[in-house]
Amino acid sequence: MIVVMKMKASQKNIDAVIHRVESAGCQVHPIVGVDRTVIGVIGDGRVVDRRQIGRMKGVENVMPITKPYKAASREFKPEDTVFSVGGVIIGGKDLVIMAGPCAVEGRTELLEIAHACKEGGAHILRGGAYKPRTSPYSFQGLAEEGLRYLAEAREETGMPIITEVMDPALVPLVCEYVDILQVGARNMQNYTLLNAIGRSQHPVMLKRSMIGTTLEWLMCAEYILSHGNNRVMLCERGIRANETETRNTFDVNAIPVTKQLSHLPIIADPSHATGRWEYVGATAKAAVAAGADGLMIEVHQQPDQAWSDGRQSLKPERFKRLVGELRLIAQAVGRDIPVDSLEVNQNGRTGIATPIEVVTKR
Ligand code: PEP
Numbered sequence: 273m274i275v276v277m278k279m280k281a282s283q284k285n286i287d288a289v290i291h292r293v294e295s296a297g298c299q300v301h302p303i304v305g306v307d308r309t310v311i312g313v314i315g316d317g318r319v320v321d322r323r324q325i326g327r328m329k330g331v332e333n334v335m336p337i338t339k340p341y342k343a344a345s346r347e348f349k350p351e352d353t354v355f356s357v358g359g360v361i362i363g364g365k366d367l368v369i370m371a372g373p374c375a376v377e378g379r380t381e382l383l384e385i386a387h388a389c390k391e392g393g394a395h396i397l398r399g400g401a402y403k404p405r406t407s408p409y410s411f412q413g414l415a416e417e418g419l420r421y422l423a424e425a426r427e428e429t430g431m432p433i434i435t436e437v438m439d440p441a442l443v444p445l446v447c448e449y450v451d452i453l454q455v456g457a458r459n460m461q462n463y464t465l466l467n468a469i470g471r472s473q474h475p476v477m478l479k480r481s482m483i484g485t486t487l488e489w490l491m492c493a494e495y496i497l498s499h500g501n502n503r504v505m506l507c508e509r510g511i512r513a514n515e516t517e518t519r520n521t522f523d524v525n526a527i528p529v530t531k532q533l534s535h536l537p538i539i540a541d542p543s544h545a546t547g548r549w550e551y552v553g554a555t556a557k558a559a560v561a562a563g564a565d566g567l568m569i570e571v572h573q574q575p576d577q578a579w580s581d582g583r584q585s586l587k588p589e590r591f592k593r594l595v596g597e598l599r600l601i602a603q604a605v606g607r608d609i610p611v612d613s614l615e616v617n618q619n620g621r622t623g624i625a626t627p628i629e630v631v632t633k634r
């Protein structure tokens with residue numbers, strides 16, 4: 273439920289409501305606005321008496337949250353979630369471009385492609401150190417060695433890094449190295465992993481499973497948010513349909529749908545959504561036009577030599593050209609793609625200049 277406090281409610285009134293809710297075993301997420309405080313209550317709604325709360329001093333209104341996902345819903349938090357990772361703003365007016373190889377293949381290779389991605393317009397570097405492969409005999413990733421190379425690439429380029437984590441036991445280790453954790457499509461409903469990531473309080477991108485409905489996906493985001501970890505973004509990466517020409521089917525609907533239902537930023541991954549580099553550009557453009565907050569694109573210096581997902585990887589020159597085209601589309605829909613992450617830092621959109629993340633857990 274949501275408790276809307278009166279404009280003139282005192283801190284004592286607010287504290288009394290919080291105390292009442294917490295002693296019933298529910299979690300409280302106060303949102304302090306300019307003229308009033310709104311208190312989000314999460315937990316088993318049966319144990320708090322709504323009418324009793326409604327009669328408390330300073331309370332204007334008590335409303336139920338009708339959706340089964342609470343903290344992820346727009347009802348709970350009407351304004352967009354915006355947060356900063358290493359100086360790059362996610363969920364704001366500017367779109368964020370994440371790019372890099374499917375897998376970290378070696379130190380030299382990663383440093384080279386990291387520089388090429390930055391030069392092509394990327395703000396965040398991606399690269400898998402733990403790879404979820406269909407075959408147990410395929411390359412499984414360089415593990416911690418790969419994390420070290422990613423951290424080195426961040427040092428050299430200044431770009432924050434994102435990588436997938438599959439094992440809950442490895443969450444603390446991966447958090448030591450990277451700025452954003454990625455939950456892969458195959459692990460969307462791995463609740464033990466989601467709980468571990470929620471507890472870590474680390475920024476996270478939650479990919480949609482290839483068979484996941486929007487409801488299931490948002491319920492998974494709820495797992496992470498329920499631990500008070502609010503730096504969550506969603507990622508649409510294509511779903512299973514009966515089409516065989518492409519690896520998956522990009523669900524462009526997912527962008528306006530999640531935007532309406534949730535306040536979380538939504539990133540599009542046209543690489544996994546299509547599985548073929550020839551289609552990545554068209555899908556990326558559709559995603560930007562539809563209102564995505566960013567893109568994740570696989571880039572490789574020699575796609576035909578890539579250890580994984582070469583078929584869908586763009587060469588650096590093509591990636592750079594695409595970002596230029598995407599910028600025009602972003603501008604046509606009232607947004608922008610900063611030329612590089614340095615510009616994101618310099619154009620006053622970081623830190624105190626931007627209203628960042630207002631939901632806090634007590
Ligand atoms: C990836 O990002 O390389 C990846 C494995 O993605 P997904 O989980 O969407 O298949």
Ligand code: MN
Pocket residue numbers: 374375544570580581
């Ligand atoms: Mn991949």
